[in-house]
Amino acid sequence: MSSSTHHISTSATTTIRHIYVHIPFCARICPYCAFYKELLDRSQTQRFCDAILSELRQQAQDQHLLPSTIYFGGGTPTALTTPQLEFLMAGFRYELDLSALIESTVEANPGSASAGKAALLQRLGINRISLGIQSWDDDLLNLLGREHNAKQGEESFDIFRGAGFSNINIDLMFGLPGQTLRQWQSTLERTVSLRPEHISTYCLTYEEDTEFFLRHARGEFRQDSDADAEFFAMTMSILEAAGYEHYEISNYARPGFRSAHNRAYWSGSDYLGIGPSAFSTTGMTRWQNIPDFRRYAEAVLAGKSAIGSVEHLTPEMKRAEQIALSLRTDDGAPAPLLESFPNETREFVRLGLLQRARGNFVLTRAGKALADSVAEAFV
Ligand SMILES: C[S@@+](CC[C@H](N)C(=O)[O-])C[C@H]1O[C@@H](n2cnc3c(N)ncnc32)[C@H](O)[C@@H]1O
Ligand code: SF4
Secondary structure, three states, rough: OOEOOOOOOOOOEEEEEEEEEEEEEEEEOOOOOOOOOOOOOOOOHHHHHHHHHHHHHHHHOOOOEEEEEEEEEEEEEHOHHHHHHHHHHHHHHHHHHOOOOEEEEEEEEEOOOOOOHHHHHHHHHOOEEEEEEOOOHHHHHOOOOOOHHHHHEEEHHHHHHHOOOOOOOEEEEOOOOOOOOOOOHHHHHHHHOOOEEEEEEEEEOOOOOHHHHHHHHOOOOOHHHHHHHHHHHHHHHHHOOOOEEEEOOOOEEOOOOOOHHHHHHHHHOOOEEEEOOOEEEOOEEEEEOOOOHHHHHHHHHHHOEEEEEEOOHHHHHHHHHHHHHHOEEOOEHHHHHHHOHHHHHHHHHOOOEEEEOEEEEEEEEEOOOOOOHHHHOOO
């Protein structure tokens, strides 16, 4: 990516319908996490909220924003105080035309969820909550450095349900050091018993620049791809039997509750990211905001651009990305996208990893467990 201080504006006819907002603060830093985050510093959060609204105002001048989905992620949006959340959301309501909004999600961490925040988010029109539970096993939560235990996780789910949220996602992680299939089975079963509308299940990745990466490099933790495949197969069978549709490799939803925001992203729609480190893509241009909240706030509050770097996508890059993203979904990749790879496609079909369905190529059950390797062959 090249560095740039330019404003990017799309053509007047382009309407951006999907907005992501990055709130980087966390009360505790998890040792496996590579997302841009900062230890919560209450002396900085109000200035940060001012900066976000300032960037939003700039963006609303430069582009036509008519969001059908907004996603407040992080970091931990619920690490902000109730008055700050109210200030931030009120700003979004003031600056944007929300007449087309169908889905607005807030990521929440059980450690910072409260009845007051839940009631506020409900009153402000947030209609989807994504709750970072990760595990129902206290030892594993401890290993993951989480700020909550299983009991607090369940209490936070009840708080959001009690506040009236009828669309809740639960994030879970598998392939954790020392995790057994029995533990994962009971985590899935306890999750299903709460009847969330949506469940995301992520295989632990040892991300560079994390404590877990170092422990992996030192040989303290080992990745076992056979075990990961078993965790993955168990996830599919338990969640599908419980009525969840496996609509993307890591995502399951009860009928009618697929995430509109994620689907837009997977189908290659334009999206705008607001906040430090957030990515945006319109057409063949992708940019990333300054990945440091202090420098970000300084720039934006001085009326300067939030953009840190810009990348121009080539048609080949765009196609490879579209193949990788669409192959992960249950709609699969449109056949014309794979036309330039006749040999690879034929071979995957022969191996029973890909199949034709409704004019698309879709991963088979065996193919889903190898989704990343299959997608790589098309790069
Ligand atoms: C951006 S995080 C934000 C959620 C929230 N901060 C929390 O942790 O509760 C979204 C999800 O990504 C998953 N995740 C984060 N780091 C991961 C890693 N290294 N490997 C696999 N999944 C990861 C976790 O399930 C997490 O809930
Ligand atoms: S996993 Fe979530 S809570 Fe933990 S450091 Fe990352 S963003 Fe923060």
